[in-house]
Amino acid sequence: MIIYQLLKINHRVKNHRIKFFGLWLLNLLNKRTLSVYFDPVLACNLRCKMCYFTDKEYTLHLKGIIPRENLGFYANALFKNALKLQIGCGAEPTLYKDITKIIQLGKHYGIPYISLTTNGNLLTQESIRDYSNAGLNEFTISLHGVIKESYEFFMGKGNYGKFFSNLLLISDEKKKNPKLKLRINYTFNKDNFLELENFFDVFKDISIDILQLRPIQKIGNTEYQNTNLDSLKDVYLSLLEKIKVIAKEKNIILLSSGSLYPRSSSNQNYLTPYTYCYVSPNYCWREDFNYTKETFSQWSERTHWKSKIFSAILKNKKDLEKDTGTEKLNYSVDIN
Numbered sequence: 001m002i003i004y005q006l007l008k009i010n011h012r013v014k015n016h017r018i019k020f021f022g023l024w025l026l027n028l029l030n031k032r033t034l035s036v037y038f039d040p041v042l043a044c045n046l047r048c049k050m051c052y053f054t055d056k057e058y059t060l061h062l063k064g065i066i067p068r069e070n071l072g073f074y075a076n077a078l079f080k081n082a083l084k085l086q087i088g089c090g091a092e093p094t095l096y097k098d099i100t101k102i103i104q105l106g107k108h109y110g111i112p113y114i115s116l117t118t119n120g121n122l123l124t125q126e127s128i129r130d131y132s133n134a135g136l137n138e139f140t141i142s143l144h145g146v147i148k149e150s151y152e153f154f155m156g157k158g159n160y161g162k163f164f165s166n167l168l169l170i171s172d173e174k175k176k177n178p179k180l181k182l183r184i185n186y187t188f189n190k191d192n193f194l195e196l197e198n199f200f201d202v203f204k205d206i207s208i209d210i211l212q213l214r215p216i217q218k219i220g221n222t223e224y225q226n227t228n229l230d231s232l233k234d235v236y237l238s239l240l241e242k243i244k245v246i247a248k249e250k251n252i253i254l255l256s257s258g259s260l261y262p263r264s265s266s267n268q269n270y271l272t273p274y275t276y277c278y279v280s281p282n283y284c285w286r287e288d289f290n291y292t293k294e295t296f297s298q299w300s301e302r303t304h305w306k307s308k309i310f311s312a313i314l315k316n317k318k319d320l321e322k323d324t325g326t327e328k329l330n331y332s333v334d335i336n
């Protein structure tokens with residue numbers, strides 16, 4: 001799982017100048033540097049209470065779908081330079097009929113790691129098999145409650161039975177395709193965190209490879225607004241420690257943060273503005289990037305991208321923080 005090894009290296013290398021030098025070199029050689037986050041459709045079947053899909057104002061602007069015939073343009077423009085393709089970022093990708101085609105294009109252009117981030121409710125035995133056969137490397141399934149009551153409370157319209165049986169189907173598919181991984185993203189708040197105590201019992205029959213523990217963040221005027229995690233301060237690190245021990249025993253990669261709140265001084269994210277590539281029906285990489293007319297490497301030449309990265313090597317941390325914008329959590333990657 002090269003992508004998690006790279007994440008670990010990124011976490012370990014503290015010197016931002018070394019990171020930027022590496023990125024500059026990769027760009028110079030026209031290698032893969034982008035993490036492409038691909039939202040083919042801006043809609044969702046669920047209404048999770050922590051998510052902006054419960055913010056009526058926000059969802060008014062969330063619409064659009066990428067026509068199937070345009071997929072080839074995006075792939076041609078970006079995929080040759082993509083290190084990772086994540087299908088599903090800000091909406092629900094399984095509402096899109098041509099996920100298999102996106103995965104096939106990703107494979108065609110040799111992307112080393114292709115992941116699908118989904119609430120999992122609309123998956124079927126057939127779609128799981130199709131995605132796996134097309135070359136999907138990872139299902140990332142989002143979870144907001146370990147037990148049925150809190151799952152269905154926090155994941156409005158979500159069906160725990162359906163979700164759980166799909167996890168079993170993915171676990172079965174993994175036996176046929178050992179390259180396929182299953183990641184769980186647990187987004188926690190002060191009301192669902194302690195349930196993690198029972199996580200490994202409840203999911204004992206599910207073949208999990210990666211577990212991410214992700215604290216709630218304020219992302220709009222959502223139905224559940226309680227983003228204050230102060231009440232967890234005394235229990236957070238002790239429960240995290242227990243989870244780390246079990247994850248290690250079970251050979252599960254754990255992505256977690258030592259702090260409950262984002263810190264702006266996290267140097268892990270300085271590269272993000274230079275590597276994070278968002279694609280949706282309304283946006284692709286940069287405002288001045290026309291994916292139907294140019295490729296990333298042509299855009300790079302036109303905009304002197306390599307020089308910009310080179311100048312980042314010389315920037316101090318304060319300036320890089322301004323580039324990074326929003327504060328991010330510094331996730332540690334625990335791999336055996």
Ligand SMILES: C[S@@+](CC[C@H](N)C(=O)[O-])C[C@H]1O[C@@H](n2cnc3c(N)ncnc32)[C@H](O)[C@@H]1O
Binds near residue numbers: 218
């Ligand atoms: C917006 S969803 C889109 C992809 C897909 N629909 C899913 O749920 O996996 C992406 C991730 O955001 C997380 N998320 C939702 N609300 C959040 C919040 N308030 N703070 C942090 N993460 C949140 C979800 O748990 C999910 O893992």
Ligand code: SF4
Binds near residue numbers: 046
């Ligand atoms: S977290 Fe994902 S599944 Fe839940 S409402 Fe948001 S986009 Fe939909």
